Amino acid sequence: MSHKSDLIENDILAYLREHEQKELLRILTCGSVDDGKSTLIGRLLHDSKMVYEDQLDAVTRDSKKSGTTGDKPDLALLVDGLKSEREQGITIDVAYRYFSTSKRKFIIADCPGHEQYTRNMATGASTCDLAIILIDARHGVQEQTRRHSYIVRLLGINHVVVAINKMDLENWSEDRFNEIKSEYTELAKKLGLKDLRFLPMSALSGDNVVEPSQNMPWHKGPTLMHIIESVHIGKDLTQKDLRFPIQWVNRPNLNFRGFSGQIASGVVRVGQEIKVMPSGRDTVIKEIHAPDGLVDEAFAPMSVTLTFEDEVDASRGDTVVPKKAKPVVANRFEAMMVWMNDDDLVPGREYIIKQGPHQTVCQVNHVGYRHNVNTFEKEDASKLRLNEIGKVEIRTIEPLVISDYDQNRALGGFVIIDRMSNLTVGAGMARVDSRTAQDHWQTPPPTGVTRPELTIPESDRVRLNRHHPATILITGLSGSGKTTTAHELSRALFQREINSFVLDGQMMRSGLNRDLGFQPSERSENLRRTMEVAKLLNDQGAICIAGFVAPEDHARQSARSLIGDGRFIHVHLSTSISVCQSRKGSNHNGQSDSRTNVPGVTEEYEVPENAELVIDNTNLTPEHVAELILAELDQRKITL
Incomplete structure (x- = not known):
């Protein structure tokens, strides 16, 4: 034949x-x-x-x-x-x-x-x-x-x-x-x-x-x-960063524990330093088991079993990446969705999302638009019907290691499953970017929404309050004393009969931002939402004091742009890592902390270069630090 x-x-x-x-x-x-x-x-x-x-x-x-x-x-x-x-x-x-x-x-x-x-x-x-x-x-x-x-x-x-x-x-x-x-x-x-x-x-x-x-x-x-x-298939997956979704923990006996799966992209080598996401635990590749035996390296799309030098907690759905890689880990992202079910996609309803071996609960926050595939026009839509395609925003219970679908199908593609019928009801293609994933700093308000004009002039509020509106952003490593400084500064202002509002990062996470975790994109979103609140309070004449880790310069500069240079004062506490560790105890030793993505310890902290005030408070009391900030406010004539 x-x-x-x-x-x-x-x-x-x-x-x-x-x-x-x-x-x-x-x-x-x-x-x-x-x-x-x-x-x-x-x-x-x-x-x-x-x-x-x-x-x-x-x-x-x-x-x-x-x-x-x-x-x-x-x-x-x-x-x-x-x-x-x-x-x-x-x-x-x-x-x-x-x-x-x-x-x-x-x-x-x-x-x-x-x-x-x-x-x-x-x-x-x-x-x-x-x-x-x-x-x-x-x-x-x-x-x-x-x-x-x-x-x-x-x-x-x-x-x-x-x-x-x-x-x-x-x-x-x-x-x-x-x-x-x-x-x-x-x-x-x-x-x-x-x-x-x-x-x-x-x-x-x-x-x-x-x-x-x-x-x-x-x-x-x-x-x-x-x-x-x-035809040459130009999407050479071996030229991209390593992404290895774990499909199965292979434990045939007490003496062997490996992690099996198909390499989605890149190359993995024996001795390579890697980390397991989303936990961020570091380790080194010990062995690579291929179908024909041990090999020194493997590449996409090979199916292999990896063993690690250390006892690392990794399970089905986790992803192995290079140690220095910065993958997008998010529980909120945008995607193009093809709806496959007779029942409409309704925002707010819970579904199961399956991305490769990773499965968790999600919901569609809203439908951005429906794409008319005949005219290529974007149409307003509140839901998607059978065979319709639209842009949606998805929020998951657990964070996903996500990639743009055009860059990596394995990490960018997913299906949506109905929790009651177990039917696959939708197929999605994630639309994310490593720099702007979940970045809503530049997102415009919905069409038709405008900011109302203030009825009371700012000058009248200044005359009544005896101070100008301002936002003081206090940043630094965890344990540097941001929260303590913020409350001490608020107390010092109160003694001058000036009311202020403290918007601490942990405080915001207990309420308005309770849906956010500690991935870089979520830290940025935590700061953005808080700065939006601070801007509203500034518009009403108030002084806001915000204490945040804020490890990325991009987020800090975005906060400055949102508030405005005239109202924004950045105070950075340049306390050393060793001092912060001694203050926080075991929270920073990388072993007893259940959260491993700690800026300055397991992740990079971008030291600010243009802060209005940089204070090393290693040997300073909170009262002394508050006095230094208060002097800066006086010099800038924030207080009258």
């Missing part, structure tokens, strides 16, 4: 070894209804000698009843296996076919073209590396062509073959081919599709599928088979 039939017959083990070493390419075929997707796949299988004789005989018999080619075999029936598909002559569900050549092995997904089967197509496209978008030469670019092209881009398929099919019905016209090519090129520019290959063909007769067409001598390019055998 195939080009390897002799090898299969004489040495099956040699054939299997050769087959195992071939590179796998996953292909998606899509396009409008009746563009010839199933016929194309059938032609590929037939012309590459991947159809058994009894299969071909069965198709020949069925063609007389359900086919559209007269007495000739209707090769589409090799793919359309459902009775309703054969009766209607369309594809309803995703059909997968496997075949191989001497150069590669392939899994090809035939996806339905109808709009009501968008969820089926999204399922088929989620793992594909290359898409073949068929266009009927008679009809050109249709609505379904646009929809499928959008989904191809949404799901991160970067390599696209635009197969202009049924050229025989257009008399093999080069002008017609160029016309459709020009039209689709404009569409591709809007969507951001870059790696495009255009191919005139006839799947029914086999022109330019496996063999070059004799009817189109004007086409000098390769055939479809040559393209899929030679």
Whole structure:
């Protein structure tokens, strides 16, 4: 049946070894209804000698009843296996076919073209590396062509073959081919599709599928088979940082404890320093167990078992990353969602989110917009219906090690599961950035929301209060004395008959910010929300004193911009780590603290360069520190 039939017959083990070493390419075929997707796949299988004789005989018999080619075999029936598909002559569900050549092995997904089967197509496209978008030469670019092209881009398929099919019905016209090519090129520019290959063909007769067409001598390019055998899949996962989601804790006996999974990206080596996220525990790779035994290094997408030098608490759903890496760990992020259930997606309802091996409870906070996949316009929406695609904000109970879907499918893709029925109801593609994940500092208010003007002028409030509004942000390591200083400063102001508000980081976490953890993005959001409160109080003439670790300069500068230079005073307590550790006791020794992401100890603390006041309070009393800050307020004429 195939080009390897002799090898299969004489040495099956040699054939299997050769087959195992071939590179796998996953292909998606899509396009409008009746563009010839199933016929194309059938032609590929037939012309590459991947159809058994009894299969071909069965198709020949069925063609007389359900086919559209007269007495000739209707090769589409090799793919359309459902009775309703054969009766209607369309594809309803995703059909997968496997075949191989001497150069590669392939899994090809035939996806339905109808709009009501968008969820089926999204399922088929989620793992594909290359898409073949068929266009009927008679009809050109249709609505379904646009929809499928959008989904191809949404799901991160970067390599696209635009197969202009049924050229025989257009008399093999080069002008017609160029016309459709020009039209689709404009569409591709809007969507951001870059790696495009255009191919005139006839799947029914086999022109330019496996063999070059004799009817189109004007086409000098390769055939479809040559393209899929030679295309370079540019997303080289080995060039990215290591990401290893743990799928299983392998403990066959008391003497062995390993962590098994598939490397999502990057390379892992024996002796490499790593950390387990989201806990942040550090260790070193001791051994790498591959299917054929111990190896010194492994790379994506290999499946391996890792052992660590130290007894580190790691479990299913955790992720191994390089020690110096700064992965995005968040319990709140945005994503594009394809809704797959008859019941609408309603914000606020709890679902199960499954991201690789990690599973936790989540809820959709709100729907940002619905994307019209026919016009590419963003439409206001409060919920998503079956087959609709929209941008949503998701909040999870446990933090996820998340990546942008375009950068890492394994960590950026997820499914939503109904807690009652256990049905998969949605598929999502995370949209995050390592610098701006969960960063709402620059997020504008919703459309139509405006800040009301104040009815009492600031000058009148200053005259009444006998001070100007201000926000004093006190930063430093945990244990540096921020909270103590804030309350002592508030007491000193009170003695001057000046009222003030203390907005301490821990205080805010007990109420307004109780949904936030201690990951970098969550620390930034904790500060942002507090600064928004401080700004509101400043607008009413008040003085606010905020004590925060605030380890990132980006967040501190954003706080300054939000409050305004005229009202913002940054005081940094430059207390050394050793002094902070002695004050906090075991909270900083990295062993007894259950929270390991401690800035200045297990994570970097970016020392501020432009603070208005830097105080080393190692040998100073809280009263003395408060006096220094009070003197700064007097000098700036905050107090009158």
